[in-house]
Amino acid sequence: MGNTQRESFGNLLSPIRAGTHMVRNRIIMGSMHTRLETEPDGISKQIAFYAERARGEAAILVTGGFSPNAEGLFDPEGPRIDDPDEAMHLRPICEAVQAEGSLFCAQLLHAGRYAKIEGCVAPSPIRAPINRFIPREMTDADIRRTIADFAKAAANAQAAGFDGVEIMGSEGYLINEFTVTHTNTREDDWGGSAENRHRFPVEIVRAVRDQCGPDFLVIYRISAADLVEGGAPADEIAALARKIEAAGADILNTGIGWHEARVPTIAYPVPRGAWRQAAANVKAAVSIPVVASNRINTPAMAEDILASGEADMISMARPFLADPHFVKKVREGRADEINTCIACNQACLDFIFSDRPVSCLVNPRAGRETEFRDTPTDSPRKVAVVGGGAAGMATAAEAARLGHVVTLFEAHDRLGGQLNLARAAPGKDEFDETLRYYSGQMHKHGVTLRLGQRAGLDDLTGFDHVVIATGVTPRIPDLPGVDHPSVATYAEILSGERAAGDNVVVMGAGGIGHDVAEFLVTGSAEVHSTNAFCETWGVDPTFAASGGLAGDPLAPKPSRRKVVMLQRKTSKPGAGLGVSTGWILRNALRKHGVEAMGGVVYDRIDDAGLHILMDGKPKVIAADTIVLCTGQEPERALAEALAGRGVTVTMIGGAKEAAELDALRAIDEGVRLAQGL
Ligand code: NAP
Numbered sequence: 001m002g003n004t005q006r007e008s009f010g011n012l013l014s015p016i017r018a019g020t021h022m023v024r025n026r027i028i029m030g031s032m033h034t035r036l037e038t039e040p041d042g043i044s045k046q047i048a049f050y051a052e053r054a055r056g057e058a059a060i061l062v063t064g065g066f067s068p069n070a071e072g073l074f075d076p077e078g079p080r081i082d083d084p085d086e087a088m089h090l091r092p093i094c095e096a097v098q099a100e101g102s103l104f105c106a107q108l109l110h111a112g113r114y115a116k117i118e119g120c121v122a123p124s125p126i127r128a129p130i131n132r133f134i135p136r137e138m139t140d141a142d143i144r145r146t147i148a149d150f151a152k153a154a155a156n157a158q159a160a161g162f163d164g165v166e167i168m169g170s171e172g173y174l175i176n177e178f179t180v181t182h183t184n185t186r187e188d189d190w191g192g193s194a195e196n197r198h199r200f201p202v203e204i205v206r207a208v209r210d211q212c213g214p215d216f217l218v219i220y221r222i223s224a225a226d227l228v229e230g231g232a233p234a235d236e237i238a239a240l241a242r243k244i245e246a247a248g249a250d251i252l253n254t255g256i257g258w259h260e261a262r263v264p265t266i267a268y269p270v271p272r273g274a275w276r277q278a279a280a281n282v283k284a285a286v287s288i289p290v291v292a293s294n295r296i297n298t299p300a301m302a303e304d305i306l307a308s309g310e311a312d313m314i315s316m317a318r319p320f321l322a323d324p325h326f327v328k329k330v331r332e333g334r335a336d337e338i339n340t341c342i343a344c345n346q347a348c349l350d351f352i353f354s355d356r357p358v359s360c361l362v363n364p365r366a367g368r369e370t371e372f373r374d375t376p377t378d379s380p381r382k383v384a385v386v387g388g389g390a391a392g393m394a395t396a397a398e399a400a401r402l403g404h405v406v407t408l409f410e411a412h413d414r415l416g417g418q419l420n421l422a423r424a425a426p427g428k429d430e431f432d433e434t435l436r437y438y439s440g441q442m443h444k445h446g447v448t449l450r451l452g453q454r455a456g457l458d459d460l461t462g463f464d465h466v467v468i469a470t471g472v473t474p475r476i477p478d479l480p481g482v483d484h485p486s487v488a489t490y491a492e493i494l495s496g497e498r499a500a501g502d503n504v505v506v507m508g509a510g511g512i513g514h515d516v517a518e519f520l521v522t523g524s525a526e527v528h529s530t531n532a533f534c535e536t537w538g539v540d541p542t543f544a545a546s547g548g549l550a551g552d553p554l555a556p557k558p559s560r561r562k563v564v565m566l567q568r569k570t571s572k573p574g575a576g577l578g579v580s581t582g583w584i585l586r587n588a589l590r591k592h593g594v595e596a597m598g599g600v601v602y603d604r605i606d607d608a609g610l611h612i613l614m615d616g617k618p619k620v621i622a623a624d625t626i627v628l629c630t631g632q633e634p635e636r637a638l639a640e641a642l643a644g645r646g647v648t649v650t651m652i653g654g655a656k657e658a659a660e661l662d663a664l665r666a667i668d669e670g671v672r673l674a675q676g677l
Pocket residue numbers: 475477478507508509510511512513514515566567568569576577578585629630631632659660661662
């Protein structure tokens with residue numbers, strides 16, 4: 001098995017020349033904001049974070065974005081690299097990464113009109129829809145000074161010990177704002193023709209190369225698909241790529257979609273490898289290495305893109321949060337042990353957007369490397385874990401890894417618990433990877449599995465520690481008619497135990513209500529095929545069209561099934577969804593004609609449907625199916641029985657607290673509990 005795996009990833013593991021460097025394999029850890037620099041002891045935390053990923057054999061690591069000057073700061077506290085003395089503080093991080101054999105590049109990112117600061121600048125004074133600040137139009141002198149700032153920033157990075165820089169030319173930041181008419185309406189030498197719009201990035205690359213010499217790695221991240229109206233067509237992108245190559249870049253990384261784009265680009269509804277054609281278009285234009293990025297999360301997908309010649313290298317960012325040892329595991333023939341990024345964004349982007357340091361739902365150690373221990377216990381304990389959902393699996397796998405003797409009881413004949421329901425929502429079958437990973441870890445570390453066995457009091461004697469991870473059951477509201485045949489729980493619908501009719505009311509507009517509504521109005525095929533995804537979101541699969549768009553991303557896509565989603569709160573339905581994914585879900589439901597209503601009072605259910613009061617007036621919503629997505633109750637019967645017998649137990653996950661239980665909290669609690677045993 002090991003050898004076969006190694007051979008089948010021959011492209012991924014092969015070295016490649018970039019500029020004057022021989023790069024050890026084809027995998028780049030892409031740039032991510034970590035916010036670790038804002039933490040107490042931030043340098044030590046960054047050393048631990050990056051060195052761990054270098055030990056995991058990513059060939060090149062790219063930092064989060066550093067602004068080359070004050071105007072380019074993403075927010076007032078954002079990282080910058082315009083002061084040579086400050087930059088020298090980064091030297092220990094560079095040394096730690098290089099000691100592990102990886103190349104380390106600083107990303108230079110000028111936020112342009114996305115900068116959340118007074119006095120932000122842009123090629124033209126056009127406000128970004130995602131920023132309240134109106135940018136000041138840059139003068140010719142501003143532009144020339146900014147080019148020099150990029151060169152100085154690169155020099156600072158070089159002096160601090162970085163092997164190179166990545167110049168951020170995508171995602172709608174300043175450089176990208178110059179390259180397209182969407183944001184560049186200038187009539188001077190920096191606007192108008194493509195030649196003029198491309199001048200700014202070309203001059204930056206040239207200035208950085210001149211400043212730093214031939215051995216300094218220069219990566220340019222080109223926008224391979226802007227996904228905004230007035231974005232660049234493929235032929236203009238190819239022309240820019242050729243100019244960037246001629247100006248002295250060693251590698252062309254690709255970026256997909258502006259932050260204001262209304263097309264999802266990296267979250268779970270995007271099929272794996274959806275953007276490979278955009279990278280292939282760039283590769284066809286140049287002879288320097290081209291990097292494919294976005295929604296590539298498995299070695300198999302990476303290898304396929306490399307083998308097909310669509311790109312020379314692969315950039316992965318979030319997959320290195322999920323598993324810092326991604327490449328090492330591939331090289332050692334252990335690809336099946338990779339903890340796969342499921343593209344949920346819950347603990348990476350959503351944490352960053354709420355000013356928290358980055359972490360990862362499937363790997364709570366990410367970003368907190370200094371808080372967790374790896375050394376095996378010197379006092380192994382006999383541990384029983386009851387419940388094989390996310391919390392139970394995470395506890396069992398981590399406890400066994402640390403040397404405890406673990407038995408896991410699961411009443412059903414398969415592991416997964418709520419993950420088996422969550423996976424039914426479109427795109428969320430990525431949870432299968434989490435199930436694979438934790439099952440594999442439990443097997444590897446010798447957890448005894450008792451599947452199909454509902455643990456009773458007698459089964460739990462003789463253990464030093466009993467962990468109750470029995471999870472949740474769907475909440476059944478106290479409502480007349482709730483036992484009507486038309487009523488089903490979300491669990492019955494998502495598991496396929498019950499089929500829904502054509503007129504559905506979803507009671508509850510939380511995370512599960514939204515997932516169920518989407519499940520009901522879309523076929524899962526819609527998110528699994530790139531063509532269907534492109535068709536749904538108005539993307540031109542060839543990327544030849546302006547911005548890579550073939551239509552309006554928000555154009556209606558009616559479903560044959562009518563779905564109405566209700567909540568009692570008067571707040572906007574879906575307000576509590578994840579920052580970086582909620583908008584996708586809300587737009588998807590809107591496109592498919594789902595009606596969402598708040599401020600509803602439930603009255604009763606009968607043959608006519610669901611009776612409600614809306615603004616104090618009675619109303620009946622006819623429905624052949626009413627799905628309860630009304631939260632959960634903790635499943636604590638066993639815990640209470642054990643307590644009655646005087647057995648000490650620890651409850652985690654939904655059993656401990658059902659409200660707002662999700663896989664993020666479940667896995668985090670499980671791993672931390674095991675660490676503390
Ligand atoms: P939730 O987000 O808390 O939503 C529960 C819903 O049930 C609310 O809409 C609530 O709204 C309603 N409700 C609660 N008690 C009720 C009652 N007695 N009668 C009628 N309605 C009642 O919980 P969830 O949807 O069950 O999801 C569980 C967890 O998983 C949450 O933390 C959620 O964020 C997470 N999750 C997130 C996603 C996602 O982001 N896509 C997907 C799945 C799950 P009213 O009280 O206003 O009626």
